[in-house]
Amino acid sequence: MQPNLTLTEGDIHLWVCFADKIQSSELLERYKTLLTAEETAKQQRYKFAKDQHSALVTRAFVRDLLSRYADVAPEDWRFEKGEKDKPELVNAPLPLRFNLSHTDGLIACAVTLNDDIGCDVENIERNNDVLSIADRYFSPIETRELFSLPADQQRCRFFDYWTLKESYIKAWGLGLAIPLDDFSFHIGARTDTPINPDIRMSFAPHRVDFPHVWRSWLFYPSEKHRMALSLRTDSDRQTSDHRLTLMQSVPLISHEPIRLPWN
Template sequence: MHNSIQKLSLEKNEIHLWYVYPNKIKQIDLLNAYHALLTPDETQKQQRYKFEKDRHSALITRAFVRDLLSQYVQIKPESWRFEKGEYDKPEIKDPPLPLRFNLSHTDELIICAVTLQDDIGCDVENMTRDNDVLGIADRFFSKKESEELFSLPLTQQRNRFFDYWTLKESYIKAWGLGLSIPLKDFSFDIGVNENNQVNHNIQLSFAQHRIDHANVWRSWLFYPNDKHRIALSVRAKNNNQNSQYKMRFFNSTPLISYKESTGF
């Protein structure tokens, strides 16, 4: 099992987006090694899931984040400890580096976004799941977003719904406040996508009563395949609208290897 001597560097204004395909990891000895990384509390939470596929995903997720954090610092994966931060968001306890991370998982794909110092949120969704996306949009999206969504041809509405939904999830996850922030209180304006893999032409605005500042936020949409949608939001300490962010992507098999890629 791997133990990188050369640690990854993470520069300011650099975002590392890690991903793992949990369904590809079936080896019993490797899964046992993942179990050995977890604290008793994490094991208890992982075992609470009713379905085996959810227990499997939870196990991979916990091993995944421990392993990837150990690529930056000389700390063993089993030695990381986590605590709830200011807004109940999981944070590293006594971090040797100001690493900030956020996890998201769905069927067949788990992601983790890592940066330095700034608040970060990410979300991945399976767009084939069976739910009333237009009813959800009508009920929870801002007026501006709903109008834009319903103005599109029917064939485009489902994809646009997941554009908005993942962006909104990434925003509230960056805050760490969950759905205590009403989804109608902030709006995304999704500009023309100039790249098949990522759209960074995205603007954020707020309802008059919501206290926040658009100039400290940056958001991105990723299109890894026809099945999944990914969004990422960063809340910087200062104005970051003109900051040049560098994205790096890493495909991981926890405890075995990782590979830098040009995307998903």
């Protein structure tokens, strides 16, 4: 495979893959040949066939999309945990940074150059008592805003906050080592577009971080999905415009730009 996509400073590509739609046994066998022995063993440890399928497609998805940018065969990429316990590329020919997320049937991967990036995708129809989670873990600013909304809007706003928070801690690569109430998101009014870039951050006094180095986006791709993206940009590049492109992939078969919403 020859690389056919280019990333420059300020470019962000957000990829999606609908794993449940990939059912060709021949194609799935090709995916298996891309995995390392360690990845195969991990994929096989999943108890349920659906989870094994998702894990296989996920590994093929990230390997294939990375090869769209660099002259490296999908099976030749190697990964290691970086300083922040976050997956990084070994001996990459480009300073590619990426982050994966998945939910029922949907996988997302954000790719950029140099900067720390995190993404999260959630199925908002999952059966959880989400408001009790918010009351226990969100910041006071967020819980006040959330519970001030009409009851029929609170569940959707919970997932706005949840996906943004997940994308932030994934960009750091520190997981729940960062308490969720140490930082707050301030979400601007949603317009008719399926992307909301009007997102700001603030931090508890004891947390050493700086709102001006962060850019975040919310995505409303369908009635049942929410996605968020957070980018930590070097302060010297804060004045750069960020160019966001959404891509859909069937690993080893096709990729194409997509528009939101999906339905």
